[in-house]
Amino acid sequence: QKEVEQDPGPLSVPEGAIVSLNCTYSNSAFQYFMWYRQYSRKGPELLMYTYSSGNKEDGRFTAQVDKSSKYISLFIRDSQPSDSATYLCAMTFSGSARQLTFGSGTQLTVLP
Amino acid sequence: KAGVTQTPRYLIKTRGQQVTLSCSPISGHRSVSWYQQTPGQGLQFLFEYFSETQRNKGNFPGRFSGRQFSNSRSEMNVSTLELGDSALYLCASSLVKGVYEQYFGPGTRLTVT
Numbered sequence: 400q401k402e403v404e405q406d407p408g409p410l411s412v413p414e415g416a417i418v419s420l421n422c423t424y425s426n427s428a429f430q431y432f433m434w435y436r437q438y439s440r441k442g443p444e445l446l447m448y449t450y451s452s453g454n455k456e457d458g459r460f461t462a463q464v465d466k467s468s469k470y471i472s473l474f475i476r477d478s479q480p481s482d483s484a485t486y487l488c489a490m491t492f493s494g495s496a497r498q499l500t501f502g503s504g505t506q507l508t509v510l511p
Numbered sequence: 512k513a514g515v516t517q518t519p520r521y522l523i524k525t526r527g528q529q530v531t532l533s534c535s536p537i538s539g540h541r542s543v544s545w546y547q548q549t550p551g552q553g554l555q556f557l558f559e560y561f562s563e564t565q566r567n568k569g570n571f572p573g574r575f576s577g578r579q580f581s582n583s584r585s586e587m588n589v590s591t592l593e594l595g596d597s598a599l600y601l602c603a604s605s606l607v608k609g610v611y612e613q614y615f616g617p618g619t620r621l622t623v624t
Contacts, residue, residue: 431611442515442601442615443554487554497542497605498567499613501554 402426405488405502413510418475422488422502425469429490429500432464434473437485437504446486447473478509513538515604515616523622529590532619536583536604542566543585544613545577548599557600560585561607589621597623 405422412418420434431450435443447462449455449471455462461474471490475482488502516535524530536543545557556569560579577587583604589596599620603613 433612435615440620442617445612445614448612489554491611493611497544497559497561497603497607497611497613498556498569499544499546499554499603500556503553 400425401503402500403488403490403502406505407503409506409508411508411510412478414478414480416478416509418478418482418507418509420473420475420486420488420505420507422471423469424471424490424500426500427466427469428492430493431491432462432471433489433491433499434460434462435487435489436482437487439484443487480509480511483508515602515614517600517602517616517619519619520617521620521622523624524592525624526592526594528592529588530592530621531586531588532600532602532621534585534587534602534604534616536585536602537614540604540606540614541583542605542607543579543583544603544605545585545587546601546603546615547571548601548618549597554601557587592623594623597621 403424434447437443452466459476463472485504487504489499542561544559548554559567563579574590579585599618601618603615605613
């Protein structure tokens with residue numbers, strides 16, 4: 400079993416829809432959670448960064464972390480065709496090392 | 512502020528050869544991590560360097576190595592290339608004190624034939 404599970408999709412939605420992307424994890428030591436967006440043949444771009452449980456909002460994006468359920472989510476409101484990409488969740492421990500553990504990514508297509 | 516840069520962007524090598532990839536972090540970032548991305552395994556952590564020292568290493572064979580220079584620039588080397596080493600190699604940089612988010616470069620796409 401992988402430490403981080405993410406539904407690979409593909410997920411296809413109409414423009415303007417609310418998109419929900421999710422990851423579950425097994426290691427309760429994870430404390431820092433990130434969402435990255437990756438366009439085809441590009442490097443991942445950091446979208447959201449959250450610490451421990453709670454919500455964080457940035458424009459059309461909202462990240463939620465529920466540590467009791469080991470479950471994180473990314474919501475995209477008013478989705479646009481330009482949001483079409485692969486979305487990766489990532490997480491890490493506190494401490495000195497910088498080692499991210501990634502989900503497998505969800506491929507999202509927003510149809511005009 | 513300039514982002515993470517990686518060179519070269521594309522590389523084709525033959526089995527058995529070795530390759531060196533380069534990464535320049537965001538100005539002021541002193542931690543550099545390397546990841547391998549493949550369709551089958553996704554993004555996997557290779558190693559992290561800080562202050563010219565390897566701080567952490569993922570589950571990869573010894574053919575994969577790296578180093579960091581005093582200006583925080585980093586290189587990774589893969590010796591005796593195998594077909595399975597074909598991948599997108601990504602470099603990420605990070606501040607260190609109390610900050611955990613990492614910023615990725617565009618990657619180097621390595622094809623081994």
